[in-house]
Amino acid sequence: MTPIETARLTLVPMSREVALATLHDRAGLARLLDASVPDDWPGPDLAGWLPALARDLERDPGFGEWVRLAIQTAKRRLVGDMGFHGPPNAVGTVEIGYIIVAGARRQGYATEGARALVDWAFARPDVRRIVARCAPDNAASIRVLESLGMQRRPVLDAMLHWELRRSGE
Numbered sequence: 001m002t003p004i005e006t007a008r009l010t011l012v013p014m015s016r017e018v019a020l021a022t023l024h025d026r027a028g029l030a031r032l033l034d035a036s037v038p039d040d041w042p043g044p045d046l047a048g049w050l051p052a053l054a055r056d057l058e059r060d061p062g063f064g065e066w067v068r069l070a071i072q073t074a075k076r077r078l079v080g081d082m083g084f085h086g087p088p089n090a091v092g093t094v095e096i097g098y099i100i101v102a103g104a105r106r107q108g109y110a111t112e113g114a115r116a117l118v119d120w121a122f123a124r125p126d127v128r129r130i131v132a133r134c135a136p137d138n139a140a141s142i143r144v145l146e147s148l149g150m151q152r153r154p155v156l157d158a159m160l161h162w163e164l165r166r167s168g169e
Helices: 016-024 026-033 044-059 061-066 109-122 139-147
Strands: 009-013 067-072 077-084 093-100 129-134 151-153 160-165
Touching (some): 009 109, 044 093, 061 067, 077 109, 093 109, 129 139
Parallel strands (some): 093 129
Antiparallel strands (some): 077 093, 129 160, 151 160
16 A cells, blocks of 8 residues: 655555554554654544454455555654545445644645545546535635535535535546
């Protein structure tokens, strides 16, 4: 699995080894990533998912290309996690998500990384549509999704829903 490089970020695929180190060995995690790891990472969403993610990665190591860690390349520091909730479903849909640690917000990392992920996903023949959800009061995430060209869809729950289709779909 190959990292995705942007101007300032390296989006590293998640591995079972990294998931387990995140759960049990933060110093080992920093060594594995060759990057500093902030105290406020992972956030509660990823932390709650890590045990299941480690099991998924044991069954299918390729699942890790859909879940990535965002490393600020020059300073070698983890600035967040981003990726998709999994590989495309039967109709070619993936859901994108991202979390940037508090100390790295408002610097464009979410937009930069999400743009690279969208490009990566649409380069694959099995991805036809990318969806996202965010809270109505999450102005920063709304700006990211709008900058990606995503369109708002009808609200199905308390979250805003977004969609981006592959060109020509």
